Amino acid sequence: MSKNKKIFFQILLVFAVLGFLGILINNLIINLTRTGIGFNFNWLTKPASFSLAEHPLPYSPSDSYAWALFMGWMNSLKVIISSLVLATCFGTLIGFLRVGKNSFFRVITAGYITVIRQTPLLIQLMCWYFVGFLGIRNNSFLNISNLLNISNKGIELFGLNLSSEFSALLFGLSIFSSAFIAEVIRGGIQSVPIGQWEAFRSLGISEKQGFIKIIIPQALPAFIPGLTSQYLNLAKNSTLAIAIGYADIYAINDTIINQTGRAVECFIILIFSFLILNLLITKVMGIIDKSIMKSRI
Amino acid sequence: MKPILTAKNLTKSYAKGILALNKVSFTLDQGKVLVVMGPSGSGKSTLIRTINGLETFDKGELNVLGIKIRPDSDERKIQKVRRRVGMVFQQFNLFPHLSILENITLAPIQVQKRNKKEAEEYGINLLCQMGIESHAKKYPGQLSGGEQQRVAIARSLALQPELLLFDEPTSALDPERINEVLDAMRRLADQGMTMIVVTHEIKFAKEVSDQVLFIDSGKILEISSPEVFFSNASHERSRKFLNQIN
Numbered sequence: 001m002s003k004n005k006k007i008f009f010q011i012l013l014v015f016a017v018l019g020f021l022g023i024l025i026n027n028l029i030i031n032l033t034r035t036g037i038g039f040n041f042n043w044l045t046k047p048a049s050f051s052l053a054e055h056p057l058p059y060s061p062s063d064s065y066a067w068a069l070f071m072g073w074m075n076s077l078k079v080i081i082s083s084l085v086l087a088t089c090f091g092t093l094i095g096f097l098r099v100g101k102n103s104f105f106r107v108i109t110a111g112y113i114t115v116i117r118q119t120p121l122l123i124q125l126m127c128w129y130f131v132g133f134l135g136i137r138n139n140s141f142l143n144i145s146n147l148l149n150i151s152n153k154g155i156e157l158f159g160l161n162l163s164s165e166f167s168a169l170l171f172g173l174s175i176f177s178s179a180f181i182a183e184v185i186r187g188g189i190q191s192v193p194i195g196q197w198e199a200f201r202s203l204g205i206s207e208k209q210g211f212i213k214i215i216i217p218q219a220l221p222a223f224i225p226g227l228t229s230q231y232l233n234l235a236k237n238s239t240l241a242i243a244i245g246y247a248d249i250y251a252i253n254d255t256i257i258n259q260t261g262r263a264v265e266c267f268i269i270l271i272f273s274f275l276i277l278n279l280l281i282t283k284v285m286g287i288i289d290k291s292i293m294k295s296r297i
Numbered sequence: 298m299k300p301i302l303t304a305k306n307l308t309k310s311y312a313k314g315i316l317a318l319n320k321v322s323f324t325l326d327q328g329k330v331l332v333v334m335g336p337s338g339s340g341k342s343t344l345i346r347t348i349n350g351l352e353t354f355d356k357g358e359l360n361v362l363g364i365k366i367r368p369d370s371d372e373r374k375i376q377k378v379r380r381r382v383g384m385v386f387q388q389f390n391l392f393p394h395l396s397i398l399e400n401i402t403l404a405p406i407q408v409q410k411r412n413k414k415e416a417e418e419y420g421i422n423l424l425c426q427m428g429i430e431s432h433a434k435k436y437p438g439q440l441s442g443g444e445q446q447r448v449a450i451a452r453s454l455a456l457q458p459e460l461l462l463f464d465e466p467t468s469a470l471d472p473e474r475i476n477e478v479l480d481a482m483r484r485l486a487d488q489g490m491t492m493i494v495v496t497h498e499i500k501f502a503k504e505v506s507d508q509v510l511f512i513d514s515g516k517i518l519e520i521s522s523p524e525v526f527f528s529n530a531s532h533e534r535s536r537k538f539l540n541q542i543n
Contacts (some may be wrong), residue, residue, distance in 0.1 A: 199386065
């Protein structure tokens with residue numbers, strides 16, 4: 001293709017994209033004018049007038065929409081961060097057992113990973129919520145002398161009350177992500193050449209010491225890209241909270257859209273919320289990656 | 298001379314009845330150098346790796362430095378052997394995330410619980426012997442293949458082993474780097490180190506070894522002195538092999 005032709009098609013493409021965007025924006029403006037509510041964020045200061053089952057800070061229906069949204073953010077962050085920590089610990093453990101010497105644990109973890117990865121998260125969440133928590137009879141499933149109490153009202157741990165919605169979401173997200181994280185861990189460990197195992201073994205170094213001093217440090221850089229993508233998925237998957245009635249940022253936006261019809265503004269808020277959160281996760285993982293690379297020159 | 302190593306009827310089979318080792322028996326005396334030769338897939342690597350438990354076997358018995366190893370021996374017994382037997386690999390297998398000196402001091406510190414300073418002094422001493430003390434603070438990736446293999450030899454010496462195993466130590470090296478490694482091995486042999494060397498280096502075998510073991514299809518076809526093996530090998534298969542690599 002000649003140079004001129006190439007430039008011609010490039011220009012054509014740019015116009016096509018701009019034209020398409022133009023149609024979309026035009027549609028939006030027409031629809032907003034027709035509904036007569038326009039496009040603005042002034043409603044954020046008005047009272048939300050709906051109640052929230054869970055709010056980390058004081059909240060009442062007379063508080064503003066903005067404050068309700070902030071509660072949603074807090075709730076989302078609460079479940080994302082705690083699931084992230086739990087999924088990482090659990091996933092790492094499963095991943096280690098998956099490649100370990102004990103064949104019993106190898107089979108069990110392989111089965112766990114298969115079942116969890118092959119079923120939809122939404123179904124798992126529902127299962128945790130309706131079968132796992134609400135299905136508990138006699139009000140208590142497990143009670144260890146005031147330290148831990150699992151009942152149909154949720155989990156009580158060291159006096160810390162976790163609602164059954166939060167608990168089901170925490171369990172569901174953590175267990176779902178842990179299966180994927182386990183595979184990331186397995187892949188990272190298996191990326192270390194077998195010669196490294198043989199080298200430390202031939203030096204009389206024990207399996208445990210060799211694993212800690214030789215294998216893990218070399219597997220770490222291979223963990224990071226996989227872990228990053230699992231963390232991003234976890235954050236996004238947290239919006240399934242709406243299915244079990246946990247008041248996360250998406251559930252609250254959904255309520256606001258129903259009340260006010262401010263769908264465009266709400267989706268802009270949602271998209272930016274997750275964009276910022278996930279960019280932050282990516283940035284933090286990037287910093288961890290760099291520091292690992294630096295420590296091995 | 299007391300034998301440092303006795304192998305009695307070592308047998309290892311893979312699936313479908315293929316024998317990796319077929320009733321392998323031999324002894325090695327202290328201070329002697331045994332060269333193991335054979336075509337690829339003959340079982341020479343399997344044989345040498347069986348000695349320090351990197352490979353298991355199905356039947357027979359090994360006596361390494363007075364430690365009896367049987368097919369059902371546990372990890373602890375094998376670790377006892379590994380602490381007294383050094384090994385050098387074809388692909389060096391240095392730890393890329395540790396400095397040269399850390400590569401060498403890791404086992405003395407972890408296994409023998411020696412203090413760091415003492416282990417480092419000994420490590421530098423070993424690097425001097427290998428002529429690479431100036432690289433102590435570098436990382437494996439910054440060294441040439443020949444240098445890396447000399448580090449690997451120094452590392453295998455760090456636990457002061459009584460027997461050294463070399464699994465094709467020069468096969469992954471550029472031709473002009475082979476001699477620096479062979480020279481280091483020659484010096485160890487001169488110092489009286491007991492060694493088993495899997496290699497195709499005929500000159501080294503002729504000059505350094507006390508015995509040559511020829512193995513094919515998991516079976517020892519002959520064990521003879523290098524003079525006999527290289528001029529008048531008794532087995533047809535050995536003569537054919539020598540013709541091919543010459």
